[in-house]
Amino acid sequence: MTSKSDSNSGVERISDAEHAVMEVLWSDSPLSAADVCDVVCKERGWSIPTVKTLLSRLVTKGALDTTPDGRRYLYTPLIERSAYVGTESKRLVERLFGGRAAPLFAHLAESEALSADDIAEIERLLQEMKK
Amino acid sequence: MTSKSDSNSGVERISDAEHAVMEVLWSDSPLSAADVCDVVCKERGWSIPTVKTLLSRLVTKGALDTTPDGRRYLYTPLIERSAYVGTESKRLVERLFGGRAAPLFAHLAESEALSADDIAEIERLLQEMKK
DNA sequence: GCATTCAGATTACAAGTGTAATCGATAGCG
DNA sequence: CGCTATCGATTACACTTGTAATCTGAATGC
Incomplete structure (x- = not known):
């Protein structure tokens, strides 16, 4: 069944931890890795490297897009x-x-x-x- | 929060494949590994060893109980x-x-x-x- | 009794996840 | 102009999951 409700096709499955990152970006984007960390690291007991890994994986999975901003990236959701x-x-x-x-x-x-x-x-x- | 609705406490998380096995046993139990396979193997493209692995893991996780029946086991759900x-x-x-x-x-x-x-x-x- | 068969138990092994540490480049600070 | 702080990129590593193959011991057929 490939219907209109299949609207996030092409995107691999998003894991639990990744989902937490997506939520941050859904509620405010684009954000840098550090920005995202500011929102979730405390709450989930994560360190920046963890957030960066998750962001990378989400980009690979096609769930996020990146915009260069100086020497860092800003991340934006690609799926709604x-x-x-x-x-x-x-x-x-x-x-x-x-x-x-x-x-x-x-x-x-x-x-x-x-x-x-x-x-x-x-x-x-x-x-x-x-x- | 340890309330009445926390009624499957102690049981680790059940995975997707494991859940398929649980469904079989919820709809009819106790059953042997072979019985379970009869129901799901075709449908999910599994072989017996796979079912056995899943059954073992579910026993380890505390989701199933075993009753010896001759030289095999019959499995029964421990959680509802x-x-x-x-x-x-x-x-x-x-x-x-x-x-x-x-x-x-x-x-x-x-x-x-x-x-x-x-x-x-x-x-x-x-x-x-x-x- | 002895070989074959069939149970469960043990081992395998790659992909995905959670959770980072380290590396290599570079942009500013001094 | 070099040192440090910071990026992203690469690598790490244990645990879970999907999906079995193999091993070992016992029952069964002859």
């Missing part, structure tokens, strides 16, 4: 967050619920992973979709 | 599917949507990953929850 989120969500639903989203919802509901806010919000979305 | 599904779903929601389920739902809706059936079903579940 929504595309990533889309394929990841779909993967999960596929793997765990045979592709059906309702069971996922049921499960979240049952395990009380849905807050009152979530429920209200989902109801609102449903109403909207019915128009 | 719902627990696994729960933690996996939560992981995703956590990672991608800051722990809120509504955005996940919104995303699925937007990407048309929700069938009409899904929507009807979710509506029904919502009604039920309101009681």
Whole structure:
């Protein structure tokens, strides 16, 4: 199936640690390696070399683009967050619920992973979709 | 956070291939390695040794239990599917949507990953929850 | 009884990941 | 004009994962 929802095609799978880096750049880009580190290193207990490795790998994977800025690079996402989120969500639903989203919802509901806010919000979305 | 929803504690992370094996045993157990292979080997292009490796790793990880049966083992899940599904779903929601389920739902809706059936079903579940 | 067969156990081995250290060039500081 | 601080690039290295092959011991067929 190569449809429009396959919108991050060509990009290899992004790992967990790499994803953390992507999040930083999705929320603000372009950034240098040091900038990215400022945001995540503390939080994840990483050192700069680690961030640099992850950035390189993401460039290799085609998930990031680089712009020279003096003697360093600035990094920009090449794939959109929504595309990533889309394929990841779909993967999960596929793997765990045979592709059906309702069971996922049921499960979240049952395990009380849905807050009152979530429920209200989902109801609102449903109403909207019915128009 | 060690709460009731942390119900598969102690079990290391189950990989993708391992998960396929778990699914077989969740749908019917106890089974021998050969039995498991009968179900998945064709479908995933695996050979028996592969299944045996995965079974061993799952036993090591504490996800399966063994019962001797003659000179072979029968395998039984030690963790429940719902627990696994729960933690996996939560992981995703956590990672991608800051722990809120509504955005996940919104995303699925937007990407048309929700069938009409899904929507009807979710509506029904919502009604039920309101009681 | 002895060879064949079939179980699990042990070993293999490449790719991907997490987490860096080191190297080689260069841009500024003094 | 040379030294140092910094870049990115290269290399490292252990652990996990996918995917087996081989080994070893016991059961079974003859």
